Amino acid sequence: MAHLNPGMQRLAVMFLLIACCSAHPAFASGAMIPDDVRDAVRSLVDTGEHVGIAVGLVTPAGTEFFCYGHQSLSRERPISERTLFEVGSVGKTFTASLLAALALRGDVALTDPVRRYLPETVTLPTRFGREITLEHLATHTSGLPSIPENLDPADWDNPYADYTVDQMYEFLSSLDTVRIGEYEYSNLAMGLLGHVLALHAGMSYEELIVETLGIPLGLPDTCSTLTLDQQNRTATGHNEDGAYPRWDIPTLAGAGALLSTAADLTRFVAAHLGLVETPLANALQMTHAVRVPGAMPVGLGWHMRITNDKTIVEHHGATGGNWSYVGFVTDEGRGVVVLANTYANIDSIGIHLIDANVPLDIAGATP
Numbered sequence: 001m002a003h004l005n006p007g008m009q010r011l012a013v014m015f016l017l018i019a020c021c022s023a024h025p026a027f028a029s030g031a032m033i034p035d036d037v038r039d040a041v042r043s044l045v046d047t048g049e050h051v052g053i054a055v056g057l058v059t060p061a062g063t064e065f066f067c068y069g070h071q072s073l074s075r076e077r078p079i080s081e082r083t084l085f086e087v088g089s090v091g092k093t094f095t096a097s098l099l100a101a102l103a104l105r106g107d108v109a110l111t112d113p114v115r116r117y118l119p120e121t122v123t124l125p126t127r128f129g130r131e132i133t134l135e136h137l138a139t140h141t142s143g144l145p146s147i148p149e150n151l152d153p154a155d156w157d158n159p160y161a162d163y164t165v166d167q168m169y170e171f172l173s174s175l176d177t178v179r180i181g182e183y184e185y186s187n188l189a190m191g192l193l194g195h196v197l198a199l200h201a202g203m204s205y206e207e208l209i210v211e212t213l214g215i216p217l218g219l220p221d222t223c224s225t226l227t228l229d230q231q232n233r234t235a236t237g238h239n240e241d242g243a244y245p246r247w248d249i250p251t252l253a254g255a256g257a258l259l260s261t262a263a264d265l266t267r268f269v270a271a272h273l274g275l276v277e278t279p280l281a282n283a284l285q286m287t288h289a290v291r292v293p294g295a296m297p298v299g300l301g302w303h304m305r306i307t308n309d310k311t312i313v314e315h316h317g318a319t320g321g322n323w324s325y326v327g328f329v330t331d332e333g334r335g336v337v338v339l340a341n342t343y344a345n346i347d348s349i350g351i352h353l354i355d356a357n358v359p360l361d362i363a364g365a366t367p
Helices: 006-019 034-048 088-107 134-138 165-174 187-201 204-218 228-231 262-272 281-286 347-354
Strands: 050-061 062-069 238-241 242-246 302-307 310-320 324-329 333-342
Touching: 034 050, 034 062, 034 088, 034 347, 050 262, 050 347, 062 262, 088 134, 088 187, 088 204, 088 281, 088 310, 088 324, 134 324, 165 187, 187 281, 204 262, 262 281, 262 324, 262 333, 310 347, 324 347
Parallel strands: none
Antiparallel strands: 050 062, 050 333, 238 242, 302 310, 310 324, 324 333
16 A cells, blocks of 8 residues: 555554664674575576575674565666565464464463354364364464365466455365364464454454564564555566566465565564564564474474574465575574565575575575
8 A cells, every 4th residue: 555544654653763773783794694695696696597585694793684686677676675575474473473472461372262263153173072272273283274175266376365254264164174283284274363363353464463563573564565665665576487466365364465574574583583672572482482393393383494403493485476484593593584586496595594504505496
């Protein structure tokens, strides 16, 4: 939206005030991001595999950015740490952090059954009398499928745009039983989590994210409704065929509707690492606790990658024209954000930045 309503205008002013206070030091250039990563980013863009890439590295010494390429093929606007990208499933970590914040505030409990927050006309499947809880949704153990089976978009280039709340309710009520407690990655579950938390709060998912996480953390560009200035700073998505339209995700917003910037996401990472002071510190740390053990353990929203002697708390995301990666190692205070406005895998850049022993593999960086 080009214009903000009065409430959102007040929030924007608060953002500016907060973002100027207690900031983690940022360095536009320096020597923290190694040459092999810089060369890899340049190569991906110069060879045409990517249009633009933004990299942010967070350490106890501060945050450094390396941005290369452009917002679109017209090459009119260069990529910067303030360029907005669709972050796809990285948004699930915001939904899970939101749950943790609301739980510590006493508004909800992780063990609450999801049905408590839905209309009485909506039913949810059970398993041997066991109900789906908010924690199940946040850890991908609800047993709900990744995508609702009644998703039938009018436009497959924007697949979630016309999926309605009534359709979601209809699908949930049609399910007889699910494997509650077993891991199954689910966009539907995270979308439902965002929906019920917003429903309980009496506001939209975006408003709840902004109020609960965005303002306290100072994240002025983490949103889904854009001002005119933000529209001008938003990267156009691309795939192998060229420019790709932005996805609209109204009903399942908690699964991936957010846009953000390298500047915002590095601050989000710094807060998770305890490198910036925030009243949300306990809630953010709560999301890192392993709740589903395994080869790749799961916390609230986050997955844990075990590489050599490191445990990387991470999530990546993709839409039709963007790719994102966020990861960090809590005991080192080191984290990374990599954003690209092309649907092609850039996870290797982020993982290598965190653990140099993991090879940097950009050959054929496709999903």
